[in-house]
Amino acid sequence: MSADTVSKILRTVSREKAFYFFTSIGNYTGESASSLKEFMGKINEVNLKSLEFHLYRGDFEKWISEVLQDEELAVEVRKLQKFNLTGDALRNQLYVTVSRRLKRLTSQPSPTRI
Amino acid sequence: MLHFPTANNKFKRKSLHIGEGEATLKLKNNILALDTTDLKILEALQEDAKQTYTAIGKRLGIAHSTVYDRIKRMEQNGIIKKYTALIDAEKAGTKSITAIMTIYTDPKESEKVAEKLGSAPQVLEVYTSLSEELQIIAKVVAQNQESLHDFIANSVAPLPGVLRIRTSILTKKFKETQFSIINDPKRLTFIKGTHNIKEEK
Numbered sequence: 001m002s003a004d005t006v007s008k009i010l011r012t013v014s015r016e017k018a019f020y021f022f023t024s025i026g027n028y029t030g031e032s033a034s035s036l037k038e039f040m041g042k043i044n045e046v047n048l049k050s051l052e053f054h055l056y057r058g059d060f061e062k063w064i065s066e067v068l069q070d071e072e073l074a075v076e077v078r079k080l081q082k083f084n085l086t087g088d089a090l091r092n093q094l095y096v097t098v099s100r101r102l103k104r105l106t107s108q109p110s111p112t113r114i
Numbered sequence: 115m116l117h118f119p120t121a122n123n124k125f126k127r128k129s130l131h132i133g134e135g136e137a138t139l140k141l142k143n144n145i146l147a148l149d150t151t152d153l154k155i156l157e158a159l160q161e162d163a164k165q166t167y168t169a170i171g172k173r174l175g176i177a178h179s180t181v182y183d184r185i186k187r188m189e190q191n192g193i194i195k196k197y198t199a200l201i202d203a204e205k206a207g208t209k210s211i212t213a214i215m216t217i218y219t220d221p222k223e224s225e226k227v228a229e230k231l232g233s234a235p236q237v238l239e240v241y242t243s244l245s246e247e248l249q250i251i252a253k254v255v256a257q258n259q260e261s262l263h264d265f266i267a268n269s270v271a272p273l274p275g276v277l278r279i280r281t282s283i284l285t286k287k288f289k290e291t292q293f294s295i296i297n298d299p300k301r302l303t304f305i306k307g308t309h310n311i312k313e314e315k
Binding site: 018026 | 259267
């Protein structure tokens with residue numbers, strides 16, 4: 001994966017493109033994430049209802065794919081839907097999935113300069 | 115006496131006399147005072163704005179020219195803002211959902227949030243309210259729940275100063291009416307289950 005692609009995935013997006021956590025239709029929790037790193041942190045903070053709401057609507061994978069443009073992580077997150085996880089099991093699994101991906105991206109070697 | 119603020123400053127501390135003895139529009143400290151006849155004309159118009167001056171005059175026992183004069187003056191002073199049609203959206207075949215949003219905001223940003231909301235076509239009404247926290251209440255329409263959520267997630271939640279949002283989707287309407295002379299609490303009396311405008315003494 002090119003350094004450009006990695007930095008694009010890891011960038012901080014504008015307020016308009018951030019992910020806003022809701023617990024149900026129209027009920028915004030006040031929590032948002034503007035980068036993958038921030039998103040990972042919020043997984044451990046937001047109401048469990050919010051994680052369940054967004055995972056099964058496909059909102060997480062949509063944001064990861066369309067805004068962060070990380071197809072690989074979007075696919076991993078989509079797979080979680082199949083396990084019908086709820087509560088802390090869902091929180092833990094989502095956190096592991098995102099943190100594993102973030103670790104891989106941040107440990108990518110920098111491009112060699114000639 | 116019912117008072118309405120007037121937008122027209124040139125009338126400040128002046129009295130307008132519109133002909134007949136008791137038919138007087140008084141302007142004091144930028145507040146327009148209406149007498150019983152004016153209020154009864156307004157009540158008649160709010161029941162049916164299409165009725166003729168003659169019909170209103172006959173009902174109130176006054177000349178149609180008096181009705182005409184008073185209506186014109188109330189139009190000129192902005193008391194009668196416009197004549198419009200109330201449409202039953204369901205019968206008109208419009209499928210939509212209506213929701214009430216309560217938006218908790220940072221007090222420093224609330225005016226801007228309210229103004230921004232007011233500029234969105236899907237927002238029908240916007241109010242600020244007094245409670246423990248500063249809230250903005252907005253009535254919003256959308257095609258369905260999904261488009262309602264998209265609007266809130268993409269256009270309301272990202273506004274600077276929005277702290278959190280609670281949304282209630284309305285399921286059944288029991289009553290909808292505009293503010294009117296008929297339901298003004300100051301003027302309402304109940305007579306055997308009906309209401310009447312209080313007569314001034």
